[in-house]
Every structure is written in structure tokens, then in C-alpha cells.
Amino acid sequence: MARILMLLRTIINTITKKAAIILIFIMLAACQPQDDLTNKRQLFVFGTVIDVVIWSDDEARASEAVSVISERFNEMHTQWHAWKPGRLQSINKQLQGGQAVKLTVEESKVLKSSLKFSQLSQGHFNPLMGAVINLWGFHNDEYPITTPPPTLESINSLLESAPQVSDIHWSDNEISSGNPNVWFDLGGIAKGYAVDVAVEILQQHGIQHAIINAGGDLRALGQKGETPWTIAIQSPKNWQPLALIKVNENEAIFTSGNYQRYKAFDGKRYAHIIDPLTYYPVSEIVSATVIAKDGMLADAAATALVVAGKKWHLVAEQMGIAEALVVDADNRCFATQAMRVRLSDRRITCETPKPLTGGL
Ligand code: AMP
Ligand code: MG
DSSP: OHHHHHHHHHHHHHHHHHHHHHHHHHHHHHHSOTTOOEEEEEEEETTEEEEEEEEOSOHHHHHHHHHHHHHHHHHHHHHTOSSSSSHHHHHHHHHHTTOOEEOOHHHHHHHHHHHHHHHHTTTSSOTTBHHHHHHTTOSOSSSSBOSOOOOHHHHHHHHHTOOOGGGEEEETTEEEESOTTOBOOOTTTHHHHHHHHHHHHHHHTTOOSEEEEETTEEEEESOBTTBOEEEEEEOTTTOOEEEEEEEOTTOEEEEEESSSSEEEETTEEEESOBOTTTSSBOOSEEEEEEEESSHHHHHHHHHHHHHHGGGHHHHHHHTTOOEEEEEETTSOEEEOHHHHTTEESOSSOEEOOOOOSSOO
16 A cells, blocks of 8 residues: 555656646746747857857748858868868968969958958958967967967067068969968958858848857848847956947947957966067957958958057058947947947947047
């Protein structure tokens, strides 16, 4: 009899637990609005989590688009890697050996764009600095890096023949270089290009409303139902939101900074973004956020603005960026007027920059 009672109690307990679980499911289903068409997917590529949020009632189509994006991203991650074997490394080695390299149309487009951004930014963005980025130890997956900084002599020796845009010679889709220090490192625009490719893939799949967020760098299509996609700009110090921005159709918003990837040695922090003029890590600006019409420009401009220091707004202007915001090493925020009007729920006051004399 006692055994039967125990068995009964176990059955009742199990049923009660199951009922509780079912209730949670029902509650969750009830919390999800009927008209919520959000399809969220996560990818892990480029050393970061990439969120793809698609607003569509066609779940199968959303999944198909994301799987194409995932395949393309993984391929790009391998082929465009700055220091691991892949197509970019092979291009770099051939250039280093004085050989001419025939590029595909896509390779041509990306490399040409990177050089164009270098010119537009007056050299603050320079995609040819793989050698010095490697010298500082930043061709590494493990952050923070704790090795000592390079010696002054080794930095100066590279600086003597610092690669410039003019070192790359084009003949149709073929490139060559006379400078053995040329080493393409596309770390400053690769995510931007990837986000642009993702948007193209989404559009090819007939998706009109989506946001693709690669670790805070993002581009949006359409909107989230009746309301625009809204994102937060995070503080470079504590990840708290500094302000919100409503993202317009097809805008890209990118942030560069030294708060995630850096070298820490002897109580000093060295940013992974290098000033092409000095070959030293930048220190004046800790974070720059820009809005642009495509990911590649937004990505290049955000990096360039971090390098530009006090002249960030002049470089922004040269690159055709109207909306930009920077946070300096003293945690002071500056933003262009066009950016200020885009910010809501501000937790920080941003000054507009004072006009600078002397140009770039
Ligand atoms: P981002 O996070 O977009 O600012 O890109 C930073 C990455 O771009 C670094 O990890 C380097 O690979 C590369 N980089 C560093 N300094 C520069 C620079 N001045 N111009 C272009 N690329 C750079
Ligand atoms: Mg960048």
C-alpha cells in the first residue's frame, strides 16, 4: 500500500512539474505579440557575435538568407584574413616578392575602395600597414596582448619606407608594388564590407526589413514593423548606453575604439589602431561612431576618425560623413550638429567641435 502511495505521489509530482513547464510555455507564447514578425539568428564569425534580425512572416526565407550569409562570412573570414593563410595572404606575399597579382572583380573592388578611403581620409586610414600592425603584436586573436611594445628602432625602420597608396600600381585588374613593406590589412573595413554583402544577400532573398549587427557595427534595411530600428551607442568605458539612435533606411552605423582590442604592458594600454604618421597606437580618441550610406565607408571612416584626434571632424567632412560622434580619453563627448539631432535618451552631453585653423 505504502509503495502504491509513493508511486501515486511521484506521478502527481511529475504531472505538476509538466503542468508548470507547459504553463511557462503558454505564458511565453502569450507574451509574444501575435504581430511580432521578428526572426533572430546569431552567427559567430570575424571573432565576434553577429546578430541578424529579420522582420518577416516567412521564417523559411529568413533562415535560407541567413545560411547564405553565414557561408559567405565564413569564406570571407578565411580568404581576407590579414595574417592567416588565405587569398589575401597570398596576394600580400606576391606583392612582397615584387610580383604582379591578377585580382578578381570583387578583390579589385575591395582593395580599390580601401585605397580610395585612405586618400579621402588624408592618410589617416591606411590599409597597407600590415607590417607595423604585426610588429605591435596585433596580428593575434587573444586580447589583451601582453607582450612588450616594439623597440623604437624597429618602428623607425618600418617608418622609413612606410607604404602609401601611391606604392600600389594598377593595370586593369592587376596590381603590383615596388615597396616590400606593403602588406594589406583590411581589419579596418572587412566588417563593413561583410555587412554590405549581407544586405545584398537579404535583398536578393526579397527581405525588406532587417538589421545586421556585427558586434555593434551594423546596417539596417527598412524598419521593425511600424517603428524604425533603434540602437544604443555604448560607452567605451563601461558598455552602458550613451544615447539611442533611430536607424534610417539602409544606413550603416559603425564604431571604432581601443576598448576591446589593445595591448596592456607595464601599466600602459596601447590601442590596436595605429597612426600611419608615427606608427604608434592612437591615444587621443577612444571611440568614434559614424553614420554612412554603406558599411565599408562607415567602417573606414570610424577608424580614420579615431586616428585623426582633434581634427576628427575635418576628416569626417573630407570623407563625406555628416553624422559623427567621438569620445576622447577624458571621457568628453563631441558630435557634429547633424549627429546631435539624431541622438535621443542621452546620458552624456556632447559638444559640437570648435572650428580648427590650419586644416588637415
Ligand atoms: P576598426 O576596429 O574598424 O577600427 O579596425 C581596426 C583594425 O584596422 C586593426 O585591428 C588593424 O587591423 C587595422 N588598422 C589599424 N590601424 C589602422 C589605420 N590607421 N588604418 C587602417 N586600418 C588600421
Ligand atoms: Mg573600421
